Amino acid sequence: MEQRPEDFDDHRLTGALREWGIDAAETGYLPVGFGDHHWSVTGADGRRYFTTLSDLAYKEYCGPTPDAAFAGLRDAMDTAVELGERGLGFVVAPLRTGDGRSTVRVGGRYALAVFPHTPGAAGRFDGERSTEEQERVLDLLAELHRQPPPARTPRTSLQPHGRDRLAAALEETGTPWRGGPFAEPARELIAACADALRDRLADFDRLAAEVERRGAAQVVTHGEPHPGNLMDDGSALRLVDWDTAGLAVPERDLSGFGTDPALFARYTERTGHAPDPAALALYPLRWNLGEVAEYLGWFRAPHTRTRDTEQGWRGLTETVHHLATTPVPLP
Known part of the structure; x- marks a missing residue:
């Protein structure tokens, strides 16, 4: 922050x-x-x-x-x-x-x-990765996913955190929100995109049902292996921010790399797991829905205008617009 x-x-x-x-x-x-x-x-x-x-x-x-x-x-x-x-x-x-x-x-x-x-420089959360960089990170994830889970590894929920809060917000846009300076703008944003957000929740449910039906084995996942959580000192990559570590299907970590099977060829060779297209589509949607729910919890509660809430408002608007305008691939 x-x-x-x-x-x-x-x-x-x-x-x-x-x-x-x-x-x-x-x-x-x-x-x-x-x-x-x-x-x-x-x-x-x-x-x-x-x-x-x-x-x-x-x-x-x-x-x-x-x-x-x-x-x-x-x-x-x-x-x-x-x-x-x-x-x-x-x-x-x-x-x-x-x-x-x-x-x-x-x-x-x-x-x-x-x-x-830790020496080195971190990337940007939304930074682009070259094919070589992607392969290096996938090699790390293959090694992680082959590990026997430590006894204390948390179990993750397939549902996005705060889903009930998001569902409630979608039903409560008809009356003013009074948490602070971003409460009413958040209400107006959600009201304008309510139909699209309900569609994304329905998409999520269809994908989640398919992933659960296939019942893939769970592994130790990092949860957020995006460029912002990778430190590169020129000779080695290191993963930081392990607060999201948990048991899940491998696609929780793999979904940020896209859906091209060719990209995962070496990962599959090392782990024996071919990524599931339904799970690869599910986890980015889960992330975005959870982000919206988290921001709404913030802006419907008492808050003031600060650099952090301004950054949060940008995050909410970008994520809602992405959900509203980006079709979800349904395998």
Whole structure:
């Protein structure tokens, strides 16, 4: 997020870092990403770290309540830790605290994870990838998907998170929304695209029924292996942001690469799994519907105009317009 959380300052951060035995000499807020808050930290011994502070009230994909979200987040981070300890060098896993925890609850609202400084540059969320880059990432995913699942790996839901919220919003566009400056614009946007959004929900249900009918085996998935979550130091790729790790069909990770079977030839050779066209179509739709539901939860609740809510408004409008204008391939 671009803006710091109002109730969590650097002093509170340095206190929490003692759980890892880190005596922070320097901290700096990093206005990067969307959803979590990040700081760079340099310890008194000169070691560098990257920290992630998660607001558990906005971690619905990990759990519907702050307590459930913390449990789900902890299990996802524990999964990354175990994968890293197995020797998967591309997994940027959180560091353990002195008593072995991957994630620490800070008050009732937040959870903190600490990562080693990772060299390299991340791509953009919507960045284009060359064929060579796609093959490199697919090789990583093939290795990940062949792993026996760690015991704590969360199970993912096929349904988009917040679907009930989206369905309710579609039925409630006839009365004003009063959460803040983006509430009424959000209502008008949803009202204008309501028929298309209902069609996309129906498309989703048809695809989900087909995927469930085929019953493919589930594997450990990262959840969001887009360019923004890949660090490239010129010699190796590493995957960051494992809070979405979970058990799912492989297409949860593969759907961002398109539907051309030729692209997955080496992946299929390494894993024995030929991607299912229905699942490849399902997961981008699931992502977009979940994004709309998340933004609506934000804008129907009390909020103000900030750089982050402005970015969220752009995200909502782009995603709704994409859903309204882009046909869903139904195999």
